[in-house]
Amino acid sequence: MTTVAPTRARGSEFTRSSRAEVLKLLSLPATLLTAAGSLLVSAVLAVAFATAGRQGSTGTASALDIGLAPIGYTQAGFIILGVLAATSEYTGGQVQTSLTVVPRRVLLHLSKVVALVLIAVPTALVVVLGGLVVADLVLGDAAVVPPFGDFAVGVGGAAAYLALTAVLSSSVATVIRRTIPAVAGLLVYYFIAGPLLRDRTAFAAYLPDTAGYGMWFHSGAGRFGSLSALVGTGFVVAWVVLAVAVAAVSFRARDA
């Protein structure tokens, strides 16, 4: 063996790896399809909810409440986004390439989380704002426009919830490694088990889906569980940190 290049600073290695992970996500057609699909579903649902709102059947004409209502469904898109970000490594033996370029596994795992956040946050903002704009257009004169403070908290909370849900989903998928079981398991939890537990048990208020309601469901804190938006956010963040840590330990310990 001839020469070995001098050691680089760990910080720059992390930056390079994160940049590579962003390139990976952006060059995967499924990422763009999932993002576009989420935006489309959000817009279609906003039309449906706003039409119902105009006819008075939702009991509110708040552009904010109606525009954010699709989040309960569009979160499926962010679950899929997170899962694909993790499981696409296991297509075509790509993980072998990843680990021979960035063999420090915890660093690689954390740079994947950073890349997913960098992609998921702007996607979530577009999806959330898309729903609000559509709802406002459909409601027209009937729209009750919220104060700017409520608007900013609603949009920020919803976008943060969606991005955090993507990271949580990618952590689960990192442990499961296969797309279909990971997506199926998460959808069953978020759309069947979660809602069932919510109505029947007190501890459900601390689970990531119900705790997250306070982040985006504008008048939700009173309806679901007892957590305020801030405490709910804290619980979701805690679940995400735990999931990322468990996934990192699993990724580090197992054969690739």
Add this chain to the structure above:
Amino acid sequence: MLTIDRLTKRRGSALILSDVTFQARPGRVTGFLGPNGAGKSSTLRILLGLDRPTSGTALVDGVPFERLPDPLRTVGAVLDGSGAHRARTGRAHLSWVAAAAGIPRRRVDEVLAEVDLTGAARKRVGSYSLGMGRRLGLAAALLGDPAALVLDEPVNGLDPEGIRWMRRFLRERAEAGHTVLLSSHLMGELAEVVDDVVIINGGRVVEQGTLAEVTGAHRTLEDAFFALTTGARGDAR
């Protein structure tokens, strides 16, 4: 220098590797030969930090792979398949690998030309033939112009012209002073290329030495291989 020292790997109750020890030296092509399931890929995966050994060490210039300061410039590796996601283009695959290693983008075009994939660079990896996928894997391995190459079954899936190209390429790398370690179950394809031979069977190294030493009294390397891997083993070392 690649140093495999007393490597043992268990998976559940199965013993995959037992006390595997050998070296691959600079300036030489080392052929790591054995039948399918003998433990060749497992050994290379441990060397590259992909799998963990139960005991023993695998070092690159005296350092475990995951502690190399600049892995892509030190070891280029091609394992089974292309190592690329099928939905991405060949160029997009090489671009993220280059970005992760801090290698300039122009190297992507250089390695694409080197493995003759320039024309297919903008096609999705899923549309590549087996041989094209292997060449894409090799292109990624060459991005950092590494001092050592580790190749798992490098001639698998290549057409006769591709096999000739690969032989010449591997000889040139070794003659330029680089380390080349390749695994294969195809003896005939490799006898002309390798300087040193390590034969593994059932997770144990049954013979190693220069090509002449291992061929010994047998007519060809292939004859020696079958004598070592199908007959009684254990006293061969």
